[in-house]
Amino acid sequence: SYVLTQPPSVSVAPGKTARITCGGDNIGSGSVHWYQQKPGQAPVLVISYDSDRPSGIPERISGSNSGDTATLTISRVEAGDEADYYCQVWDSTTDHLVFGGGTKLTVL
Amino acid sequence: EVQLVESGGAVVQRGGSLRLSCAASGFTFNRYAMHWVRQVPGKGLEWVSVISWDGGRINYADSVKGRVILSRDNSKNSLYLQMSSLRPEDTAFYYCAKDSGPTADAGVFEFWGRGTLVTVSA
Numbered sequence: 586s587y588v589l590t591q592p593p594s595v596s597v598a599p600g601k602t603a604r605i606t607c608g609g610d611n612i613g614s615g616s617v618h619w620y621q622q623k624p625g626q627a628p629v630l631v632i633s634y635d636s637d638r639p640s641g642i643p644e645r646i647s648g649s650n651s652g653d654t655a656t657l658t659i660s661r662v663e664a665g666d667e668a669d670y671y672c673q674v675w676d677s678t679t680d681h682l683v684f685g686g687g688t689k690l691t692v693l
Numbered sequence: 694e695v696q697l698v699e700s701g702g703a704v705v706q707r708g709g710s711l712r713l714s715c716a717a718s719g720f721t722f723n724r725y726a727m728h729w730v731r732q733v734p735g736k737g738l739e740w741v742s743v744i745s746w747d748g749g750r751i752n753y754a755d756s757v758k759g760r761v762i763l764s765r766d767n768s769k770n771s772l773y774l775q776m777s778s779l780r781p782e783d784t785a786f787y788y789c790a791k792d793s794g795p796t797a798d799a800g801v802f803e804f805w806g807r808g809t810l811v812t813v814s815a
């Protein structure tokens with residue numbers, strides 16, 4: 586089965602840039618979606634199709650996808666960005682949806 | 694406003710059965726694929742199952758295949774997950790999620806419900 590690998594945690598100071606990676610075999614050949622989940626809340630879509638921002642998501646949040654790594658970038662990090670972030674793909678070889686293990690973003 | 698409201702979560706014994714429901718409103722339900730995603734408290738997200746707009750295509754995660762049945766009633770704007778032979782490892786919050794398209798292979802969750810908790814006791 587297809588596996589997506591994320592770092593368990595990323596820490597960043599306010600105002601700096603956070604980069605959260607999502608590794609997968611040739612992940613760049615498909616589309617990656619990203620979700621933000623804060624404690625006690627349902628996940629929220631923050632990036633779809635590698636780099637598209639849904640309505641209401643700030644421009645500080647962006648995504649890229651190439652080769653074996655997709656990256657979620659959060660610029661000018663704020664305290665309110667502290668959350669768990671999950672990458673996700675649809676694996677067409679198994680017709681299964683796959684989530685990465687999640688990354689906890691801590692704002693120092 | 695899109696709303697997804699899950700119900701049916703409960704405490705059940707190992708080997709028991711449960712039926713989860715998801716009531717949808719605020720969008721044209723019969724135009725979209727729908728998914729169930731679960732999350733053990735404090736752990737990551739795990740996809741469970743998807744059903745296409747017309748119910749013609751259904752896929753299940755290996756962890757639940759053979760033990761759950763996903764269905765929908767477009768006349769009632771409702772999604773159902775019939776779960777049987779439940780195990781302690783099925784304990785989790787179960788979320789229903791709306792896909793961005795009608796087929797089962799888009800997998801973009803624009804909207805999520807707030808979840809319903811299933812607890813399977815050993």
